[in-house]
Amino acid sequence: MYIRLLLLLGSFLLSYQSWGQGSFYGVKGGLTMATQQWNAFERDPLVGYHAILSVESVPAEGQFSLFAQMGYHLKGSAIRRSLFGNPFNASFVDFPTQRFEFHNLSLSLGAKQVITKVGNSNVYYLFGVRGDYTLTTNLDEYERFTQVNQISVGIYPFNVYFSENQIFGVRRFNYGFLAGGGLNFPFSEYVEGIVEFTVNPDFSLQYQQPSIDNVRNPINGQTTTLQERKIRNLTFEITVGARFLRKVEYID
Template identity: 45%
Template sequence: MHRILLLLLFVLPLSLSAQNLQQEGEYGIDWGGYLFGFKGGASLGNQDWTGLETELLLGYHGALFVESVPAQGKFSFYGQLGYHIRGSRISRRRGFTFGGAGVTLPADDFRFQNISLGIGAKQVFGYSRIADFYYLLGVRLDYNVDTNLDEYDQLEGSFGLNFRANYPFESYSFINRFTYGVSAGAGANIPINDAMGGFVEISAHPDLNFQYNQPPIQNVIDPFGAGNRTIGERAIRNFTIEISVGLRFLRKWTYID
């Protein structure tokens, strides 16, 4: 499913670009319009886990957006819809079964595949010969469509449910379908012609609620030592940094007296 979504994110704007019109005059008096386009790139995901230190996860993202024509060339509003990989990873480790046998733990990443709807504003704060520099601030709502947590189910068949319990479960009793957060970042718009431009952007996306929230689990085999232990409440919150490149197009129409 996510491959189809990504294809739409990148192909649809190209089909619309033929509608670009180049008109002269003053915006709001002689003509009106809006900006639209697409962006994509690399994502660096991290998660705030209860009781576990995690590392950055390399992922990807893509989005379609629309944007108002900047007032006086500086301030604009935007809305966007995209596909984003959020999550984190841990270093591949050696653990121990209840009998003391060594085992290499499986897949070392936790991936949450989310559809994200965001709205916000942009403000141009500087200019150069080749680019206009801006910052952005917005809010967003994410919907989780899938995870890779079922990869850890192999532990249950090999070492039992108690060993499996050391990792999050693929269960929407614990996974929150909806998460929400804020977006902040900065970028540079690079004009190509009157109707098209490119841009580069870096943005941060902290969540304000938990992607995963699980109550305590007792009598779990400790993979890093001997005996059993109680896993405390497991609450996981996303934080993602995204580096994006994209194209934007100007859609114009002329006002007729």
């Protein structure tokens, strides 16, 4: 349903642009701080990156415009345990950072509103809706831990997992919204620079795992129930780039 909504909004945006006096085409990218909450247990942020191609209508009366953008975004979380106590002796074990990466392709549609001008620059806020498709993950790196009676299902997420005719794991399609603000400043009549900051929460789940009964603990031999797991993305992005004006002039 949300994919159809995005396509409908995209068609409207393209039609809107065709009535205007031109459009801006942009390329931008920057740093991403990705976070996830694993059933009320916070993981550490994952520092990543993103790259975006965008198209935007020329602002009506210099204030309001619509935009569409397609981009690659690295999402996920991390576990950082530089020192971990060894239960068998008094020493400490040094663990490398564990990264849980979700490489997503995002389509965003939204609007911008200029708040004020600072010299020749425009300060604006933006908001929109977003649909994501997960291209790949690095979760295969942790599948070696699943060979011991499935106990690590409760620790690490999986791409796909099968249990009693159930299939669960990474959800390829997700949706959410974006909100933020930025600044654009002219280099010339046809080229402008961009600096933006956005917050990008997901409404849907990046990963879902139902509870699993009768999982045997390889340490004590007892069975246990692994709790349901739901993982949702939230990212913060700092973006810089440039946009290029394609101007339409009407000649009688």
